[in-house]
Amino acid sequence: MPDPTATQALGRFVAGSDWRDIPAALRHEAKRSILNHVGCALGTARDPAVQAALRVMRGLGGAPAATVFGQGARLDPMGAAFVNAVASNLLDYDDTHLDTVIHPAAPVAPPLFALAEQRGLPGAAVLHAFLLGGEVACRIGNAVSPGHYARGWHITSTCGAFGAAAGCAGLLGLSAEQVAHAIGIASSEAAGTVENLPNAAKNVSVGNAARHGILAAMFAAEGYDAAPAAIEGPLGWARAAGDAADVAAITEGLGTRWEIGRNTYKPYPAGIVFHAVIDACLELRARLDAPPEAIAAVTVAGDALLLARGDRAVRNARDSRVSIHHSAALGLLRGRAGVADFEQPAVDDPALAGFRAKVTAALDAALPRGAARVTVRLANGREEETTVLTPRGSEARPLTDAELEAKYHENAALGGCADRAAAQIAAIWGLEEAADLGHLTALLA
Structure with missing residues (x-):
């Protein structure tokens, strides 16, 4: 047979x-x-x-x-x-x-x-x-x-x-x-x-x-x-x-x-590959001891899937849920990422929109799927960086x-x-x- x-x-x-x-x-x-x-x-x-x-x-x-x-x-x-x-x-x-x-x-x-x-x-x-x-x-x-x-x-x-x-x-x-x-x-x-x-x-x-x-x-x-x-x-x-x-x-x-x-x-209402971005930004926000307006630039590095899904303009709520820039802005500016933070009022929030413009996405093929490295540069030149390999809600956590x-x-x-x-x-x-x-x-x- x-x-x-x-x-x-x-x-x-x-x-x-x-x-x-x-x-x-x-x-x-x-x-x-x-x-x-x-x-x-x-x-x-x-x-x-x-x-x-x-x-x-x-x-x-x-x-x-x-x-x-x-x-x-x-x-x-x-x-x-x-x-x-x-x-x-x-x-x-x-x-x-x-x-x-x-x-x-x-x-x-x-x-x-x-x-x-x-x-x-x-x-x-x-x-x-x-x-x-x-x-x-x-x-x-x-x-x-x-x-x-x-x-x-x-x-x-x-x-x-x-x-x-x-x-x-x-x-x-x-x-x-x-x-x-x-x-x-x-x-x-x-x-x-x-x-x-x-x-x-x-x-x-x-x-x-x-x-x-x-x-x-x-x-x-x-x-x-x-x-x-x-x-x-x-x-x-x-x-x-x-x-x-x-x-x-x-x-x-x-x-x-x-x-x-x-x-x-998921602990956050966003694409799974953005959870590490949010976690990293929440960690950096707690560590920086500086107001969000002191942040001059943010670089988010991840694998090809993260960039393919999330390096996009944010025009509506659907975009925000699959956006590197919006995820980083929520973590660093608002310090949270709940359902309301991905709805249209949040998309239209001038403070979030301005912060999204500070965020740049970068490819790092060495990072595994679902991971992210976030680097924050303050206006005074100081830099802080963190890498999240296993975000909350992942198989490991x-x-x-x-x-x-x-x-x-x-x-x-x-x-x-x-x-x-x-x-x-x-x-x-x-x-x-x-x-x-x-x-x-x-x-x-």
């Missing part, structure tokens, strides 16, 4: 996985991911982009069967998955797998919630399917990084579609062959471009990744098939979207070495459960759900024992 293709190997992995065999620490990490995901979605419940997505999907969908977080509304499963994915990813406050810069939960968790609510499935099945879907997304991301992203593909949306399809197929209990077909069908759906990241089109690609996962799994359940090597074949998705896939990155250690276990959670709960409370307050936050948090921590999602989704409505 020939060796399975990468697509087939993933199908066997998903269909053959048993929740009882998942290590306890990884089970807990699944709950942490869901806690962070739901909180981030609630934090944007009042945002015009989320409200617009809700209006569009309400006008297109079928029978309401799934909860839209924080909206007092229900949509058909694909519509709810779309809106919740948009909401979770909107502020760049969601989880991140640093090696690929995939945000796993936004595309993967919403379709699982929607299907489980529609079908009355248990919480443990949702957690299990999330780990499986997130693993598939991150492994395929590893196989095509860094060339895929460098060519302009938005990897959260593209690989997220694979993860959503695999997670949904696992949740529905499809066979190994059907899971592989679902993943292969997703290869015809996966799309999204980096050029659109500062624009609303990014929201569409992330939302589509979530709903396309449901679509792929449902088609596979109904007998649709896909090419056996839909990912790595000579005319498959990986070749079409970049280079030949590193098949070993997909298949080696499946079920024993978990990429989704390396998921991280993860946020604690208590910090994740505090972040959730802050987001819930932004979305108008502060009075229910404690109960919501308790329900998420208790998902593994929940017979269905009814209690949690009632709280989230």
Whole structure:
């Protein structure tokens, strides 16, 4: 019998996985991911982009069967998955797998919630399917990084579609062959471009990744098939979207070495590669013993990804969340970097705008991804410098459960759900024992 293709190997992995065999620490990490995901979605419940997505999907969908977080509304499963994915990813406050810069939960968790609510499935099945879907997304991301992203593909949306399809197929209990077909069908759906990241089109690609996962799994359940090597074949998705896939990155250690276990959670609502910039600037601000106006120039050094993502003009809130200059200005001038500090009033603040002009970005290829070195020169010629290799929230310095709960409370307050936050948090921590999602989704409505 020939060796399975990468697509087939993933199908066997998903269909053959048993929740009882998942290590306890990884089970807990699944709950942490869901806690962070739901909180981030609630934090944007009042945002015009989320409200617009809700209006569009309400006008297109079928029978309401799934909860839209924080909206007092229900949509058909694909519509709810779309809106919740948009909401979770909107502020760049969601989880991140640093090696690929995939945000796993936004595309993967919403379709699982929607299907489980529609079908009355248990919480443990949702957690299990999330780990499986997130693993598939991150492994395929590893196989095509860094060339895929460098060519302009938005990897959260593209690989997220694979993860959503695999997670949904696992949740529905499809066979190994059907899971592989679902993943292969997703290869015809996966799309999204980096050029659109500062624009609303990014929201569409992330939302589509979530709903396309449901679509792929449902088609596979109904007998649709896909090419056996839909990912790595000579005319498959990986070749079409970049280079030949590193098949070993997909298949080696499946079920024993978990990429989704390396998921991280952000203390700041900005791109993950800017967290080291913020941390370094906060450290320098405390060390300088000088007013911000005494700073004449700031140099931020980092790897090619940091510069490609963040050496940009800041025109709107989306730009600010992926800006080296704005991140440095917040750390050194304001001494904080909360949600409000990346909104339009902060972008338009003359003091911040003037400070951003003092910041220069520089390439240092020796620095690892996610690291930054910041040098501050004062008007009197004095210089101070610091390097941050492991920012807060990174794999080496993860946020604690208590910090994740505090972040959730802050987001819930932004979305108008502060009075229910404690109960919501308790329900998420208790998902593994929940017979269905009814209690949690009632709280989230």
